[in-house]
Amino acid sequence: MESRTLVTDEKGLRNWLVAVAGRRRLIAPRREGDIVLLAQVSSADEVVLDFGITRNSPREVFFPLSEDLFSFRLNGRAISIEPPRSQPAETLLFGIRACDARSLAITDAVFNELGGRKDGSYASRRENTVLAVLWCNSVQPWCRCGSLGSPLESARGHADILITPLGDSFAFDAFTEKGASLVSPAELFSPASQEQAARRDEAYGKIEESAGRHPALTPVEEDWDAIWDNPVWKEMGARCLGCGVCTYLCPACTCFDILDECPGDLGRRYKCWDSCQFRLFTVHTSGHNPRPDQASRVRQRILHKFKSGPALTGLIGCVGCGRCLELCPAGISYVEILERLKQAAVAPAAPAGEGAAKDG
Amino acid sequence: MPRIGVFVCHCGTNIAKTVDVEQVTNAAARLPNVVYATHYLYMCSEPGQNLIKEAVKEHSLDRVVVAACSPSLHERTFQNCARTAGLNPYLTEMANIREQCSWVHTDRQQATAKAMKLVRMAAARAYYDQELYQTEIPVNRRALVIGGGVAGIQAALDIAQTGYEVVLLERTPSIGGRMAQFDKTFPTLDCAACILTPKMVEAAAEHNIKLYTYSEVESVSGYVGNFEVVMRKRARSVRMDKCNGCGVCWQKCPSKKIPSEFDAAIGMRTAIYVPFPQAVPNIPVIDRENCRYFKTGKCRVCERQCSAEAIDFEQQDEIVKEQFGAIVVATGIDVLDHSVYGEYGYGKYPDVVSSLQLERLINAGGPTQGILKRPSDAKEPESVVFIQCVGSRDESKGFPYCSKVCCMYTAKHSILLKEKHPETQIYIFYIDVRAAGKGYEEFVRRAQEDFGVKYLRGRVSRVFPRGGKMVVMGVDSLLGEQVEVEADLVVLASAVQARSDARELARILNITTDKHNFFTEAHPKLRPVETLTAGVFLAGACQSPRDIPDSVASGSAAAAKVAAMFSKPHLLSEPMIAQVEPMTCVDCLTCQSVCPYSAIEEVAFKDPLTRQEKMVAKVNEGLCNGCGTCVAACNSSSIQLRGFTDEQVFREIESALAS
């Protein structure tokens, strides 16, 4: 479904946000300290329109850092269970980028499709949320989205609304009923002129061709045996600090843990993020750890996104948003790793610590 | 899942008056894992305890929470109750709803609410109680007594006579200590030697006592029941197995002008010497600093003279390492060096002497055969001035404490002088006369009334010579006027002081000293002879200034403690002690640096998972007292304190605040 393009200026855009915020929870880019974060905003003035990419990814909106599954009360030896308190609110998620929109395909696959089961709370949050992508003004040094498909396709395929900055104004294109119904009231918008439509396509084109690309960002087809003991794992494992930056900022990571807490006699069972990069992630009760070193954890992350994951869902577990590239404390680049793997397939791998692989 | 029983006590009306025990019980019954809750008039009473025992059986409880008085009052009671009910005693908890609730609050509702909270906390804690056991520590039934003064001798004899082996270690060539230097003893005036010498001989003869004289402690390791002590037996240069103490050697020794320590430096001794005629053992030592042979390589007179061929110049110090179960410290005291009192001219004017020197001057065994002659011209003094509190009770010189014995021995000296020469004029400058003790006050009165000794209350400002006499200037604070007294001899009642090397010994033994370097007892009133280091006891004046009766008493007291300890088949360790989790320990040994008991040692540990060996901290159960300081210092929570685990405290915090 493709409705006609509407246009409004920044004032109009903010008024629109105010109007929507009256009816829905509004989550949008907001400045905090020196960074821009997706957060629930109370006033439209807080919303930031000029930024690269939000530091946190939209996955938080659908897959919260932690959420209660149920709570329980202990009474002597008896236990009574109570359902979770809150139901997801109708939400407008404004200002995510095309790459982040694409990531929802991956989380959908994991939470809503795998095994033919739906994760109830994830699904209902998806249903209750309208996605408004804000088209990029510029390409950031770490952007790799171009390698994973056309940004425009990502937006068209996964967002309800695409908002394109045209300098003095913003073009609104709704791709879904949900989206279209939200682009109102009409008095805020006017139909796009030819010239405006042209500028919009220009903006598309600019990003489309300059979006970061790298040939290595394709599924790893090589045999497990061929890549399992590649020296790159040991090399990166030595450098990796075992923190959760890459996985927690990644819009496409879906690992979680389930725990109980019970202060006093009122307890709860909840689901919370976890990271395959943490040492304790795979530790057994016995103390045995099937992923004994950081090398094996780095390997897990990369191959889950580029080999085992795709085998399962048909989708690469990466959208090229570049957060992990920009923020890894040890400068570990999955692009470099993939490149080395693929080189190795043709030539034997360079010994560890020698020569820096260039990342295009 | 534990099965908790809660037992709420009315304590008559003590609790029930302000706390609604009914409500507390009902609330308790609904707490997690509580399977039974009840209340009773007096839980500590026989029927109360039976009620608990029956409930434990009937409801197969494995945790008992008693809401009653303070644990310091009845924790033991209910632990024993649990034990007889077949539970490990450490699976009981108490909620203090009397001392810290019903007795301090009046609003019934608030008090009841708080009581419920306290019960909730106790139950939450009880959930994580673990069975605890005391571990048995073997005891090595040998005692080491450090210091051969009267206190040490007494301690050694008492221990030996209860049938245990003792090593009596003395730094000087002979046992006897300070008392051996004295002439007579107050208040009975019986001669010190006459009562001490038999004890010394007895100690030497006692088959359970090994005498190590001329010896010192080098190092101590281990813990209560199992100390390992390294001792240095200094070379006497005289073979004890051969010497018969005939004395020819020291009569013939050419270097005769060595100030005698025993005579407080007013008499002289030879280089090879026994400190005093009644010395035990009566075997000389060669003082190598002063021996002509050791200094010049020539002489060997003694060797030539010794028919027993006992002289051995090649003899080396002997290092011995022995095991002991207990250590008694009886190292005694030093006497203040008066040079800090320049104004009294000690050391400057020969006729200003210390009371210890006077002891030697009037002692029949002393350098003057007991005839009092003043040092400058050997003239027998017609007038003597005593100055008390020289050092004692004098903040300005850093001795705020009272030396306890000076008032009495000064009175003793004055009487002894008067007995021999009634015409001698005697003045005593004092601040207060402290004569607390059996027959002490009477003794001082005798000096004043029967012997006409003149007591002048006031401090002496200056002592200086004038025309062959010493002039003592001071204030008589009773008359409030300057007084000036001429005397042939001035005697300073010098402050009693901790041994100069007391701190060093304290370090070796891991015991503590006060700011005047006297060793500190575990508790000034209730544990007067124990130290904070289990198995180390104190006797005599090394702990605080003491006279002979007190020293002997404390010697016996320490001996009693040792004997009591040795009479047990084994020692039981405190069950609530720290325990290291070697898997997570990173061996930073922060625990070691904070432990007050040096109870943390480093040991090797083989990780069962990685099969790699690493070093980790380990708690010595014999040394740990369970303070938990190490636990709080361990960032990786690799140490837990049994009975006070993180989990237990955590649950208490949580339930104290959970709504």
Add this chain to the structure above:
Amino acid sequence: MSQDNIEKDQPAAAWEPNIVGFLCRWCSYAGADFAGSSRMEYPPNVRVIRVPCSGRIDPLFILKAFQQGADGVLVSGCHPGDCHYSKGNYYARRRMTLLKKMLDFIGYHPKRLRLEWISAAEAREFADVVREMVAEVATLGPAANERVENAGQVAPTPSPLSEESVGR
């Protein structure tokens, strides 16, 4: 009125300071007992946790107490020099000092953490300290108000984007 309501309504009905007290068993806990046997009245707001020695008190305990919604924390041990274990309270003094400096810097009111030396004989002192601290904390108001949402609740601060959120 049901039992646990008494417990619950107390904060709800009229807010009362919640203070956790960590007392060493040899001096301060005994001092508190003495205050009891001397029938000295003081407010019921302090929940006492008995520890062997003030040296056992991990700063983590105090921070956890605050996180769980305590309005104040009282730490009390033997007077310097009187520690049953001879040294524990000296370490406690250093730990608590740094802890207080940090809490102050983070914005907690310094009066919410109190360190006192109270001997087994000092019943009056204990009662006075409790009265004084309860009064002080009462005037400061609930710590939870300062530290906004969630203190002590079963549910933690909602994750910033979840529905319960009151906004970051």
Add this chain to the structure above:
Amino acid sequence: MMAELTERLRAEAAKLLSDGRVAMVIGYRQGPTPTEVVPAFITSPEGAEALVLNSLCVHNLATYLKSGTDGNVAVVAKPCDTRALVSLLQERQLKREQLVVVTVPCVGVADVRKFRAALGEDHALVQSLSQEGQDLLLALQGGGVRRIALADVLARKCAECAFQEPTLLAPSLSLGVDVRLDEGRAWASPPPSDRAEATAERIAAMPREERLRFWQEAFSRCIRCYACRSVCPVCFCNKCFADETMPQWVARSFGRAESELFHLVRFIHVAGRCTGCGECERVCPMEIPLTTVTDKMNQEVRELFGYEPGLTTEETPPLAHFTLEDLDIFGKG
């Protein structure tokens, strides 16, 4: 000067490896892009050619030694980095005899975020990076050269740097095995400090309520990725209290209170041990001003106990130690 120094470094590293003195040299090499520098773990003499030295060598490599070493290791250390090595030795996590310290001169390092901001659009064009004194030179595609003055992008810790002498080389610690490349270097007098940033002073000056709000906002950003803990050279616990489950001190569920608890306890755990390398703040993806607190705590430790972490192994960290002179340091109120 930098270029010549880099050559010496490579030579020394190669020598250490070929002599068999060490099994590995930990240093810096160019990262995936010319404007990135990453830790390098060199095991072969040839590998040493990859080593670089410039003001993007921000990482404190000591952190890679916190779980000990197998065999002998050489580590490249800026003067301030040696403090962390001292702490690791002091707390027995490292064996001095297994450690060869290669001290390098330092003119200050860049705040990578500022550097990237300054670089802006040019980023994609950079071909190579070099350094002249306190200027970073970036050769751009098509021949241009971009010059960025270090002073403009300097890391705050450098602006306030008080450790321009390697502490590790104190006689008590030097085994004579170390390689000193930092002699004779001229430390340009610390460039204009940008204390305008959130420093302890500024925060301390805030009214209490404002401070509280400041930190609550900061902590509520935390996503508990634990990068601060992972990168901290003195966070060497085998099991962190935050991962402890018996008891679960810090709930795994997210929220300000839990994150705050984690950070506050961590601050206490490193109090008197933190060597001020600022890595925790550098790696925080949510840009929480962590060093503001650690600096503040270090200042308190200095004032209360006269102690500076990472200077000597002779002393004991202040929380593992006390003196009778502490008296009433806690104070009233």
